[in-house]
Amino acid sequence: xxxxxxxxxxxxxxxxxxxxxxxxxxxxxxxxxxxxxxxxxxxxxxxxxxxxxxxxxxxxxxxxxxxxxxxxxxxxxxxxxxxxxxxxxxxxxxxxxxxxxxxxxxxxxxxxxxxxxxxxxxxxxxxxxxxxxxxxxxxxxxxxxxxxxxxxxxxxxxxxxxxxxx
Numbered sequence: 725x726x727x728x729x730x731x732x733x734x735x736x737x738x739x740x741x742x743x744x745x746x747x748x749x750x751x752x753x754x755x756x757x758x759x760x761x762x763x764x765x766x767x768x769x770x771x772x773x774x775x776x777x778x779x780x781x782x783x784x785x786x787x788x789x790x791x792x793x794x795x796x797x798x799x800x801x802x803x804x805x806x807x808x809x810x811x812x813x814x815x816x817x818x819x820x821x822x823x824x825x826x827x828x829x830x831x832x833x834x835x836x837x838x839x840x841x842x843x844x845x846x847x848x849x850x851x852x853x854x855x856x857x858x859x860x861x862x863x864x865x866x867x868x869x870x871x872x873x874x875x876x877x878x879x880x881x882x883x884x885x886x887x888x889x890x
Contacts (some may be wrong), residue, residue, distance in 0.1 A: 791860035833859035
């Protein structure tokens with residue numbers, strides 16, 4: 725029979741084990757506040773959230789959870805502006821929500837780029853930084869796709885950080 729891990733026993737035992745290992749246990753000063761889950765926003769409220777963002781991401785409809793996880797982690801790695809970027813899916817060549825005029829767009833795939841071009845006025849597109857990346861399935865499938873995604877994210881982050889940029 726294997727011994728129980730130190731984290732499953734009483735708190736005093738855990739503290740003794742950590743001290744024996746030379747680890748100083750830290751204790752939070754204030755208990756963590758657990759927030760109640762926010763109610764689901766209606767579909768009409770999603771574009772309003774995207775309007776406040778500095779960047780909007782256009783994705784193909786029907787991405788797998790694995791692809792969305794990869795994209796979410798990649799966006800989070802490049803800072804809070806990209807992590808909080810509004811996400812709009814494109815179904816049958818049309819965005820599923822209104823595309824707001826923002827300073828930067830990250831577009832995954834040619835179909836989504838064409839949908840963005842049909843949706844936005846030319847003046848908004850001229851002022852915006854539009855970065856094209858491979859579709860999420862292609863990014864997930866190859867190292868070259870991942871490399872192109874990192875290059876696109878780096879370019880987008882530079883555009884967002886530039887004074888007078890997005």
